[in-house]
Amino acid sequence: MLVPTMTNAEISAEISTDFGGMINKLMAIEKEKAKRMIKTKTYDLIFSDEYKSQRGNKYKYVYHIRGKSRAKMKANVTLYVFHKTEHSTNVIRLVYNVDKNGMNEGYLYIYSHHFFDRYIERLKLNTSFGEVVNNYMINNVDNIRPLTFGEKVEDEMRKHFDNMEKEHGKELADILRKENSQMFEHMNKNAKDTPVYLFDANGLGCGEKEDDFYIMKTFVSNDMLFNIQKAFGKLNDDVNSQSKREILAEKNRQK
Numbered sequence: 001m002l003v004p005t006m007t008n009a010e011i012s013a014e015i016s017t018d019f020g021g022m023i024n025k026l027m028a029i030e031k032e033k034a035k036r037m038i039k040t041k042t043y044d045l046i047f048s049d050e051y052k053s054q055r056g057n058k059y060k061y062v063y064h065i066r067g068k069s070r071a072k073m074k075a076n077v078t079l080y081v082f083h084k085t086e087h088s089t090n091v092i093r094l095v096y097n098v099d100k101n102g103m104n105e106g107y108l109y110i111y112s113h114h115f116f117d118r119y120i121e122r123l124k125l126n127t128s129f130g131e132v133v134n135n136y137m138i139n140n141v142d143n144i145r146p147l148t149f150g151e152k153v154e155d156e157m158r159k160h161f162d163n164m165e166k167e168h169g170k171e172l173a174d175i176l177r178k179e180n181s182q183m184f185e186h187m188n189k190n191a192k193d194t195p196v197y198l199f200d201a202n203g204l205g206c207g208e209k210e211d212d213f214y215i216m217k218t219f220v221s222n223d224m225l226f227n228i229q230k231a232f233g234k235l236n237d238d239v240n241s242q243s244k245r246e247i248l249a250e251k252n253r254q255k
Contacts, residue, residue, distance in 0.1 A: 001056040002092075004085045011083065012108060012213050015094055018053040019079070023103075025051070026061065026077065030098065033065060034073055043068050048138060057081050060134065064141045074099045076142045080133070088113035091133055095144040107144060108213040115205065115216050122221035123202055139200065146196040146207075146214050 002014055029049075037045055048062040059081045067073030080093040090113055096106030111133075119125070120132055127135075165173035196214050198205035203224070207216035 002081065002083050006083075008110060008210060008213065008215070011092060011110065012211075014055070014057070015081075015092060015108060018055055018057055018059070019094060021054050022051060022059075022079070026079075027098075030063060030065065030075055030077075033063065034070055037065065037073075038070060046138065046141065048134075051079075060137070062138050062141045071100050076144055078137050078141050078144075080137050082130075082133070083110075089129070091116070093137070097144065105145070107146060109146075109207075109216055110213060111216045112218075115207075115219055119202075119219040122219060122224065140198075143198060143200050146198060146209070148194060148196055148209075 002011065006014065033045065033047065037043065044064075044066045046062065046064045048060060051059045051061060053059065059079050061080075062078040063075055064077075065073055065075040075098045076095070077098065078093060078095050080091055083090045083092050091111040093109040093111060094106065095109070097104050113129075116129060116132055116136070119136065120127075120129070125132055161173050161177050164176065194209040196207050196209050196216075198207075198216065203219060203221040205216050206218050206220060207214055209215075
């Protein structure tokens with residue numbers, strides 16, 4: 001059973017042991033749901049429930065199944081459990097996907113309490129910690145693969161700023177490109193291990209890879225990543241500064 005004093009390695013071992021005892025039960029649930037989907041011609045289904053492992057850990061799980069036939073159906077699965085430590089409550093999340101050949105890739109995340117504190121603060125949410133976590137897990141059931149700051153993350157950022165340039169102009173987009181480049185440089189420089197990121201609809205989760213699991217430490221909302229209002233303010237400051245310089249230059253010429 002998870003206890004407050006466990007190290008991350010011990011947590012990983014505990015979750016792995018639990019999962020070995022849960023997989024058959026979860027696969028049976030998925031199979032039954034898939035049969036009902038075919039019978040009712042439902043081609044996309046998200047559902048969640050709770051499960052208590054033999055070791056006494058109380059998990060919640062979220063399934064997203066899609067496909068028009070059993071052979072073509074695929075599922076993304078999230079299992080998560082609250083872990084109370086001596087000072088706070090973290091969230092352990094195991095994710096994987098399934099197709100006709102069985103389970104494919106899987107990842108183990110440890111979300112710090114600070115991550116969800118920032119998530120609540122920056123999205124201005126007025127709900128309980130537990131409810132925020134539950135909604136996050138449902139909304140991100142398909143968001144399973146961590147990204148390092150390489151080609152994939154850079155591509156996502158490049159597309160966003162290219163679209164912003166078309167809508168708001170190159171000068172504004174360049175301000176945001178510079179700000180976000182500096183932010184990622186700072187995060188990557190200060191990370192002890194390999195930095196990792198998780199994009200979702202509301203922003204970006206930031207963390208580190210440690211051994212075989214990923215520790216998610218904080219959350220940056222879209223308005224911080226792509227703050228148009230802030231960029232407009234800086235652009236206006238630049239314009240105003242330029243205007244002031246021109247006025248001063250004109251006054252100097254008149255002297």
